[in-house]
Amino acid sequence: xxTTAKARVLFVDDEPRVLTSMRMLFRGRYDTFFAESxxxxxxxxxxxxxxxxxxxxxxxxxxxxxxLRAARDINPHAMRILLTGYxxxxxxxxxxxxxxxxxxxxxxxxxxxxxxxxxxxxxxxRASQAVAQQVAQxxxxxxxxxxxxxxxxxxLTPVAAPAAQASAAAAPAILVxxxxxxxxxxxxxxxxxxxxxxxxxxxxxxxERLERERIGVVISDTRVQNQPVVxxxxxxxxxxxxxxxxxxxxxxxxxxxxELINQGQIYRLITKPVQELTCRxxxxxxxxxxxxxxxNPVLHQRYEVEKVAVTPEAPPPALKLLDRIRSLRSWISx
Amino acid sequence: MASRGxxxxxxxxxxxxxxxxxxxxxxxxxxxxxxxxxxxQQRLAALRTIDDFDxxxxxxxxxxLSTGLELGLEEKQGPRLDMARALNAxxxxxxxxxxxxxxxxxxxxxxxxxxxxxxxxxxxxxxxxKERLKTLIELPTAVQLANVERAYQAxxxxxxxxxxxxxxxxxxxxxxxxxxxxxxxxxxxLSYSALxxxxxxxxxxxxxxxxxVAARTKELSGALKDLKDSQSQLIQSEKMASxxxxxxxxxxxxxxxxxxxxSNAEIVRSSLGSIRELCAAQGKAxxxxxxxxxxxxxxxxxxxxxxxxxxxVQPDELMGDLDNLLGDTDHGLVQIADLVSSLKDxxxxxxxxxDLFDLNAGIDSALKICQNQLKGRILVEKxxxxxxxxxxxxxxxxxxxxxxxxxxxQAIAGEGVxxxxxxxxxxxxxxxxxxxxxxxxxxxxxxxxxxxFTTKPVGKGTGLGLSIVFRIIEEHGGRITxxxxxxxxxxxxxxxxxxxxxxAA
Numbered sequence: 001x002x003t004t005a006k007a008r009v010l011f012v013d014d015e016p017r018v019l020t021s022m023r024m025l026f027r028g029r030y031d032t033f034f035a036e037s038x039x040x041x042x043x044x045x046x047x048x049x050x051x052x053x054x055x056x057x058x059x060x061x062x063x064x065x066x067x068l069r070a071a072r073d074i075n076p077h078a079m080r081i082l083l084t085g086y087x088x089x090x091x092x093x094x095x096x097x098x099x100x101x102x103x104x105x106x107x108x109x110x111x112x113x114x115x116x117x118x119x120x121x122x123x124x125x126r127a128s129q130a131v132a133q134q135v136a137q138x139x140x141x142x143x144x145x146x147x148x149x150x151x152x153x154x155x156l157t158p159v160a161a162p163a164a165q166a167s168a169a170a171a172p173a174i175l176v177x178x179x180x181x182x183x184x185x186x187x188x189x190x191x192x193x194x195x196x197x198x199x200x201x202x203x204x205x206x207x208e209r210l211e212r213e214r215i216g217v218v219i220s221d222t223r224v225q226n227q228p229v230v231x232x233x234x235x236x237x238x239x240x241x242x243x244x245x246x247x248x249x250x251x252x253x254x255x256x257x258x259e260l261i262n263q264g265q266i267y268r269l270i271t272k273p274v275q276e277l278t279c280r281x282x283x284x285x286x287x288x289x290x291x292x293x294x295x296n297p298v299l300h301q302r303y304e305v306e307k308v309a310v311t312p313e314a315p316p317p318a319l320k321l322l323d324r325i326r327s328l329r330s331w332i333s334x
Numbered sequence: 335m336a337s338r339g340x341x342x343x344x345x346x347x348x349x350x351x352x353x354x355x356x357x358x359x360x361x362x363x364x365x366x367x368x369x370x371x372x373x374x375q376q377r378l379a380a381l382r383t384i385d386d387f388d389x390x391x392x393x394x395x396x397x398x399l400s401t402g403l404e405l406g407l408e409e410k411q412g413p414r415l416d417m418a419r420a421l422n423a424x425x426x427x428x429x430x431x432x433x434x435x436x437x438x439x440x441x442x443x444x445x446x447x448x449x450x451x452x453x454x455x456x457x458x459x460x461x462x463x464k465e466r467l468k469t470l471i472e473l474p475t476a477v478q479l480a481n482v483e484r485a486y487q488a489x490x491x492x493x494x495x496x497x498x499x500x501x502x503x504x505x506x507x508x509x510x511x512x513x514x515x516x517x518x519x520x521x522x523x524l525s526y527s528a529l530x531x532x533x534x535x536x537x538x539x540x541x542x543x544x545x546x547v548a549a550r551t552k553e554l555s556g557a558l559k560d561l562k563d564s565q566s567q568l569i570q571s572e573k574m575a576s577x578x579x580x581x582x583x584x585x586x587x588x589x590x591x592x593x594x595x596x597s598n599a600e601i602v603r604s605s606l607g608s609i610r611e612l613c614a615a616q617g618k619a620x621x622x623x624x625x626x627x628x629x630x631x632x633x634x635x636x637x638x639x640x641x642x643x644x645x646x647v648q649p650d651e652l653m654g655d656l657d658n659l660l661g662d663t664d665h666g667l668v669q670i671a672d673l674v675s676s677l678k679d680x681x682x683x684x685x686x687x688x689d690l691f692d693l694n695a696g697i698d699s700a701l702k703i704c705q706n707q708l709k710g711r712i713l714v715e716k717x718x719x720x721x722x723x724x725x726x727x728x729x730x731x732x733x734x735x736x737x738x739x740x741x742x743x744q745a746i747a748g749e750g751v752x753x754x755x756x757x758x759x760x761x762x763x764x765x766x767x768x769x770x771x772x773x774x775x776x777x778x779x780x781x782x783x784x785x786x787f788t789t790k791p792v793g794k795g796t797g798l799g800l801s802i803v804f805r806i807i808e809e810h811g812g813r814i815t816x817x818x819x820x821x822x823x824x825x826x827x828x829x830x831x832x833x834x835x836x837x838a839a
Contacts, residue, residue: 014710015590015591017591017594017662017665017666018590018593020658020659020662021593021597021598021659021662022597024598024601024655024659025597025601058586058706059710060710060711061710085585085586085589085593107589107593108589108592108593108596108597109593109597110596111596111597111600111601
């Protein structure tokens with residue numbers, strides 16, 4: 001759904017020369033706006049919405065991630081990109097959990113990486129806007145549709161999803177992927193009868209389970225059997241975009257968090273030990289998000305992941321898994 | 335104390351008991367021995383003697399009576415006097431029988447009466463007083479003397495029996511004492527052997543104590559070494575931690591200009607393509623114009639083409655922009671160079687420990703490093719006086735200022751001012767770092783230089799920063815003081831001497 005108007009992109013950084021450079025780089029391609037502080041950025045967003053927001057993390061006053069969190073409330077449709085050179089772990093985890101960042105871009109950035117990232121963001125933004133328009137139109141034309149509720153708070157805040165498609169007769173299923181087999185039962189205890197929790201301690205087991213059950217939410221550690229899960233999550237997200245992933249790990253580090261966002265578009269990142277209340281809230285929120293994604297395939301573009309480049313070092317099992325994952329789609333009818 | 339009292343009580347009791355025993359023994363011995371046999375014989379002898387004299391006197395009187403002759407004075411007086419003397423002796427001499435027993439006394443009284451009468455009469459009786467002489471002879475002195483002797487013997491017998499009894503008692507008592515002594519000896523033996531045992535144990539314990547102490551000392555010195563190691567490790571990790579924070583800040587400071595410098599260079603490079611295109615089109619048109627054989631049409635076409643390219647490229651604007659971008663790039667690269675130079679200045683590893691150093695420059699380099707923390711919210715006011723160069727270790731002094739400035743920045747939540755003033759005085763330089771931060775209470779201020787003391791939440795600070803600062807200043811022979819008011823701010827004042835005394839390395 002492309003429009004003839006150029007996409008609107010807002011750049012926020014406290015160093016004016018950076019903004020100058022961005023202006024030169026994207027001149028002609030987008031309608032560009034610039035703000036030298038988070039505060040100015042917020043004021044700008046209030047007057048006119050944009051499609052994509054690119055912000056630096058380390059700024060005096062309000063930090064990048066705080067700004068993007070505020071931006072989410074003011075301009076929910078905009079895709080959010082965070083430039084990070086200084087890996088403040090807390091900020092990154094926070095931005096994953098609260099800011100719904102589309103991508104992290106490392107500083108200093110390479111122009112081509114930044115360009116392609118913004119281009120992807122623009123496409124995704126367009127996609128979700130189209131859906132919103134469609135829904136609004138339907139609401140105006142026809143009888144009120146439960147889906148109209150969808151319009152104003154597009155997928156970012158947990159919302160009662162349309163009852164029709166997503167509800168299954170049985171309790172929704174969740175997959176827990178962790179070397180430690182005691183995690184799955186513990187989560188089952190916390191969630192009670194509201195969900196069915198399946199455990200898996202290897203990537204193979206996980207895919208097996210995904211083949212057999214219709215899973216909406218995956219809770220996973222960062223590494224299983226000494227293999228990083230990011231490639232699995234990324235592959236799953238590519239072929240089953242309505243899957244929602246929560247990362248539950250003892251060792252959170254900025255590098256893997258950034259990777260998981262960029263390649264897996266993970267929904268949340270929480271640290272062990274798992275707190276009851278946090279777990280319930282996050283799983284419920286993830287389930288709702290899953291239902292939204294399931295009913296609106298076009299939304300998938302908002303949560304598109306970077307195509308995983310299968311490097312020579314990727315272990316063969318991963319390749320086999322990818323094949324199986326590709327075939328998953330045919331198994332699952334929606 | 336109780337045992338001492340008990341011991342002295344026992345001791346007293348024993349002494350008292352011993353005294354009684356000895357007294358009893360003495361008494362018994364005395365009783366046994368006071369029995370003097372020789373005296374007895376003497377008394378008996380005395381009695382015999384008296385008997386003899388009496389007999390002799392009687393013979394005298396018998397002779398007088400029988401012969402009717404007057405005896406000579408000596409013959410009469412002799413025995414009479416002897417007897418009188420012997421009687422006296424018996425009465426009063428050392429063989430006296432007087433007072434030994436009532437029966438004896440009675441017998442003696444009777445005898446003495448009679449004997450006294452006899453002697454008296456004997457004094458003046460003459461040969462013709464035959465009746466008197468008969469009476470005299472018949473005076474029962476012998477019988478009475480025998481009575482006396484009997485009474486005396488009876489007394490002596492009782493005395494004998496008494497002495498036997500006492501002897502028996504004495505023997506029994508001696509046996510008892512010997513038994514008691516044996517018992518005491520036995521007890522003594524026991525306590526001696528107990529003492530020996532305890533003594534041996536003590537010697538053993540003493541010996542093992544020495545070895546235990548040695549082992550404990552080794553443990554302790556091992557533990558002390560571990561503690562010292564971990565202390566230096568902690569100090570090292572504090573340095574690393576603060577270094578880490580500093581490095582992160584510096585990395586960001588470098589990344590930013592690096593980012594746009596790189597981006598700009600790329601933009602310029604990609605723009606070169608358009609410019610090349612323009613030059614080519616213009617060149618082609620010029621070439622055609624200059625050539626003799628070009629047609630008008632060709633020239634017009636080329637010119638139009640060139641014009642078109644020019645329209646799309648907008649060279650004037652583009653050149654202006656590219657110029658700007660390269661200018662920015664240059665600025666960024668200069669910033670990076672500056673920062674690297676500051677880092678070098680700050681670390682000062684290429685300088686010696688006792689070097690002449692300008693503190694104002696040092697503070698400036700520290701400020702550059704901290705810039706990231708201060709930018710935008712904290713205003714830094716510099717009030718530098720003219721300072722002489724002082725002898726110090728520049729890297730350490732820079733570390734001091736970095737720490738103080740960092741602390742000041744962290745004390746200020748939100749916006750504030752840090753004022754740094756320097757001034758020279760007669761024996762060195764004085765630097766004050768004042769902030770408008772939260773200040774400290776009196777209790778906190780007292781402990782602020784304590785190692786491991788921190789007001790930051792757990793895991794945020796090691797609490798070693800200011801203690802290291804204190805140590806550095808101490809090693810330089812300087813002073814550091816702090817004034818603070820809660821809610822108003824804090825001032826750290828550092829004084830450093832001009833010269834360092836040559837201390838042992």
